[in-house]
Amino acid sequence: MSKHIPAASLAAYTAGDPALDDTAVWTIEVHLENCGDCRARLAAAAPPALTTLLDDVQVMIDRGVRTGPEPVRRRAWRHFAHRWAMWELVPWLATIAVAVAAAFFLDRTFPQRPSLVLLLAPIAPLAGMAVAWSRRRDPGWEIVAGTARAGLELMLRRTTVILAVVLPPLALAGWRLGMSPALWLLPALTFTAATLLLGGRIGVVRAAAILGGAWFLAVVTPAVITADIPVLIEPASAPGWAVAALAGTVLAVWRAGDYRHANPR
Structure with missing residues (x-):
């Protein structure tokens, strides 16, 4: 093509002439991207109706940019919930609560056998923790993982929510069965800390499963x-569990940097 688009070709392009093949259209559009003079000729050749329509659209866009949409008002409790938990945790936490309730009724029915509540307590929070930092379970994981506070801080937030839901049923079951709180609380905290510690190295899902x-x-x-x-x-x-829980917590905090590179799967 010469320095500028020929008048006939420009007129055919403006009118949408079907005789122009794809190669000709592509050549004209590439030239228009780099030639202000031909763009001015194209604008002058546009039909009046099209020019009026484009002017109206420009006015509407300018008005929209100046006024802008009204900010979406978010309720305070939703903002708090999004920072501390995610909806995918709800069915898992409900399942854990049901499992604790079932263990309690079995203990009441068969008091001569080992307590299922005590046997379940150490691993009760693990299912929720596996979901709380999982690429497959959290639909917004890529966005969340890219934030400045992702890593151990986010995991601790969600772990706090999990413990806040899991520990009350265990406390109620232990109280009704006449158990010392140390027998169910310390093992649960120990396994929670161990999962956080090991999860920074191999991923929380694998750590919880192992x-x-x-x-x-x-x-x-x-x-x-x-x-x-x-x-x-x-x-x-109980004393051994207390030592293990304290040591696991200290080590998990000490190894907080592992969550910057941890595999979430």
């Missing part, structure tokens, strides 16, 4: 089969 599976296979299954009370849930084990 710790929960190990406890279920090594402690819960033998206790259910043999009806013997495991040493790990007897009153004498």
